[in-house]
Amino acid sequence: MDNLVILKLGGSVITHKERSPPEINRKSIIRICEELLISDTPLILVLGGGAHGHQPAKKYGFANLSTPRKKRLDGIPEIRYSMNLLASAIQAALSEHQVPCIIIPPIAITKLRNGYIETIYLSSFRSALKAGITVITHGDVCFDAELGAAILSGDALSVHLARELGAKSVLLGTDVDGVLDDNPNRNPDAKLIPTIKASEDNPVLNVTGPSKSIDVTGGMKRKLKELFTLADDNTEIIIFNLNAPGRLRRILLGEPTIGTRIVT
Numbered sequence: 001m002d003n004l005v006i007l008k009l010g011g012s013v014i015t016h017k018e019r020s021p022p023e024i025n026r027k028s029i030i031r032i033c034e035e036l037l038i039s040d041t042p043l044i045l046v047l048g049g050g051a052h053g054h055q056p057a058k059k060y061g062f063a064n065l066s067t068p069r070k071k072r073l074d075g076i077p078e079i080r081y082s083m084n085l086l087a088s089a090i091q092a093a094l095s096e097h098q099v100p101c102i103i104i105p106p107i108a109i110t111k112l113r114n115g116y117i118e119t120i121y122l123s124s125f126r127s128a129l130k131a132g133i134t135v136i137t138h139g140d141v142c143f144d145a146e147l148g149a150a151i152l153s154g155d156a157l158s159v160h161l162a163r164e165l166g167a168k169s170v171l172l173g174t175d176v177d178g179v180l181d182d183n184p185n186r187n188p189d190a191k192l193i194p195t196i197k198a199s200e201d202n203p204v205l206n207v208t209g210p211s212k213s214i215d216v217t218g219g220m221k222r223k224l225k226e227l228f229t230l231a232d233d234n235t236e237i238i239i240f241n242l243n244a245p246g247r248l249r250r251i252l253l254g255e256p257t258i259g260t261r262i263v264t
């Protein structure tokens, strides 16, 4: 699909990641939906789990590969319920602006093996986009052939969808200006890197780390590793600060904005 945009809404922006029990950041969601309105291209919104995903996922041991199968399977209902609440909040905000949208929950269409995607059935995505419907999907807990259940991160899902559906742009909105030259949790003076070459031995992987809050999906380092597998000459890949009002809108309009571009 030539003009498909995949926009990941970082969990750190659409939820209050530090608050327990999980809380939706409604103010942020309303602003993001307003900025989105200028987009007239097919759009998939991929929600990060934020507080709604990471808190129950941690409770059921998903951060640890040795957690027994039974405990992981027991966690499915609670994580799913929590992610449904988050996805519904986004759908409600978009519907207020008469944007036709549906939620496609990954657990219903995904097979994982050892935490990696084996199959995702995408026909509903294709049909919805063709019908002019915006798709909301999200990081999720999914059944896993080896582990019983595992977490499919919003970042891994975004990259998979971009590859399989042929996206024009993959935009990862998060709570920092982009990729910084040091982990901002250790070094508050870290500087933005505007462009990064996709390569597995790029030293930037040594200065990126996990999120500062509960993180079962690997923070900036894992994001970059996923994105490096996608980079080619045809796909625009940008990591940007979704907390900074106006940046999403500028990117969607093709205007220059602060952020990090991943290039080949």
Ligand code: ADP
Residues within 6 Å of the ligand: 009, 010, 011, 012, 013, 048, 050, 173, 174, 175, 176, 178, 179, 180, 181, 182, 183, 184, 185, 207, 208, 209, 210, 211, 212, 215, 218, 219, 220, 221
């Ligand atoms: P989201 O929930 O928005 O998907 P994550 O919390 O998973 O985002 O990842 C972004 C976080 O990664 C940042 O808030 C920051 O704490 C952390 N991080 C670690 N190293 C870096 C780095 N070098 N540059 C930018 N962010 C980094």
